[in-house]
Amino acid sequence: SAVISQKPSRDICQRGTSLTIQCQVDSQVTMMFWYRQQPGQSLTLIATANQGSEATYESGFVIDKFPISRPNLTFSTLTVSNMSPEDSSIYLCSAVQGAGVNTEAFFGQGTRLTVV
């Protein structure tokens, strides 16, 4: 199984600033994803982090607001840009290993972001 480390685990940021969240997996994975969990709500997929190319964003999310990098198979970053209080959420990294019925998804512990 894969272990995912996210940094930072939490942060309090001023509006208008940007925060970059790092996601490190301890083994090679097929796919990496970023999710947002707003207070009291479910997880919403932000984007698929593609290795060496631009991320694939879900409806309602754009690259200018949430730039993502994935320079190799085990590392990805998500930046929350020009933050506002509405961006206060938990941001989670997810990684998938295996294929077909042997596929398994893993989640990081999340980054709890508060924008003031």
Added chain:
Amino acid sequence: AQSVTQLDSQVPVFEEAPVELRCNYSSSVSVYLFWYVQYPNQGLQLLLKYLSGSTLVKGINGFEAEFNKSQTSFHLRKPSVHISDTAEYFCAVSSGGGFKTIFGAGTRLFVKA
């Protein structure tokens, strides 16, 4: 496109009583189905998953779920709950090689003494 509907936002139940958390999904292709649990201020933990084979899936902590293709459901059950089962439970679906996972809104299980 896939979607997941969790029919109950909150389920209160007394300790040692049985519980069922309901989940329906929609998808135009074959799916993989999951239940995750999230304890307060903690990350997601996989309870169980259905990828293929037997439609009755057993998971951790005494939970089980049954995949019903005709009713497009994947309800989670436990015959006797404990106070420690109080948490948020998420049903999720994915399909295809991309394994992009879509989550339901969640069901908050309250177990009362």
